[in-house]
Amino acid sequence: MEMVESKHKWKAWIYLSPAIILLLIFTVWPIINTVRMAFLENYSGLKAIGGATFKFGIGNFQKVVKYQKFLQCLKNTVLLCVITVPVSTVLALLIAVCLNSIKFLQKPLQTIFFLPYVTNSIAIGMVFAAMFNIVGSFYGTENEIVVTAGIINNIIEFFGGKRVNWINTGSSYLANMTVMVVYIVWNALPFKILILLGGLQSINKQYYDAARVDGTSRRRIFTRITVPLLSPMIAYVVITGFIGGFKEYTSIVGIFGEKMGPADDAGRLNTMVGFIYDALSTNNQGRASAAALILFGIILVVTLINMQVSKKRVHY
């Protein structure tokens, strides 16, 4: 009997071996090595091959947080997070609640609202860029004639507004950020609607029947029944929204290309992840590692705060 048991245990490790070997190389070692490189001052992979040695210390972190470019990246990332997560959550909640209270066309509308999920964020970013672009004035030089202002500006002018230079040369930071917020919210809606609608559909109808018998008003039903019972799902989409938001990168590449900003101000919209990749591609692994650990720290703290808040507010 004992022999069978031990043979059994030995077998489990065989089943696990491919996963474990790959995880050791591509997950466990990177964790150790990234922490190591972060604490070796000015570590560079290229110089390390050349035989250079590096002093142990927190110099990388000190440099990174003083670095003007890093602060700009941090500002962009935090701004985008703080704006897009609440906006997309509230909008998704509204859409989900509305979808849940209709019968006719419910399924087709549900399908439409999920469609942006299965898209390539670079590809559709290019569509958004085309929509916001000022057609005909690609370089903003004086001898170029501005033929028209993209479809978005046409719609704005149709409703009596003024055209805006959204993403081209000479555009303002505010205009750039507006485009990014619109695109990121558009991109974030499907997942949130899916989760919130799933939550709504699992709420027991008896609560609503009871409220109706008591003559409770619609708004009261929403704030006293729907939101509390949906709070675990709301907490979930907010937490995953923040985690994803702090890793924002490809949506900006989609719209602005790899220069991460309008043609005359490259890097203006760069994010934390973009900063890490820039440091990596210039062989500054020490700086990249320090920035990655800072990003991890921020995500961890924000997630813990979110969970703390939801512990008080969420009704399970």
Add this chain to the structure above:
Amino acid sequence: MSENIMHEKDIQKTSLRQKIVFALVQVFLYVFLLLMAVIVLFPFYWMIISSLKSLSEYRESVPTFFPRKVMFSNYAQAFTSANLGRLFMNTLYVGVVSTILSLVITILSAFAFARLEFKGKNALFAALLATMMIPGELFTITNYSTVTKLGWINTYTVLIVPFLVSVFYIYLLRQNFMQIPDELYLAAKVDGTSDLKYLCKVMIPLSLPTLISITILKMMGAWNSYIWPRLVANDEAHRMITNGLRNAFTETTGDVNYPVQMAAVALVSFPLFLVFVFLRKYIMKGVSRSGIKG
């Protein structure tokens, strides 16, 4: 209660009022939802009609909402100018190979965690789950030097191997495996069925929906991957679809031909739409449990 003493007339009155309120609310709901649906769909519509316009029509000051002359030739031009054929093949190859290998690894690991007993099982599983919290960029920095040392730069291997193990997929499949009753396993043991045979004949068929979800998410991941391929395999021979698309239209120094660009974007998006139309159920199921895009 007040209902008992209420006059019949009053009841009729309130019910009529309720009906009007209900109707108004329904109208409002449909107006709001349809408006939002239009906003959600508009970029797709704009992509398709722009891809069918001629360059001169695209640049008209008042845009047309349907192309006057439908230019399918934009698609042919996009296909050749962005070298989409090669990009499609590269992506398909990487997607299929990595999906198959990833499924094998995931099934074996999930089986060990769900059915087999060994020392430190729970601790190991908890440690795996903990790694899910770490942002991928933290791994990328070291993995980049690892694959460079291994001489994997600009190969298919570098696009496939580092991402074969997904802790999330192992977790997903383990949960599914654990729902299969123990009695089935014990009965199979009594009959002398081997673990591997039991896995293939019972567990895999019973968890097919989860396996399909994993397959779709993994394929979509290959289709949408951008950062890692750009870093390690951005040569002509191994370039993936998303990189190729972004490169093809930023490397050009001249005028941007938007209709052709939109045609290329549409060509990259169509396979995803097809997957969406036919396999929506599985995607939604996988996605609602993940929170990860691709």
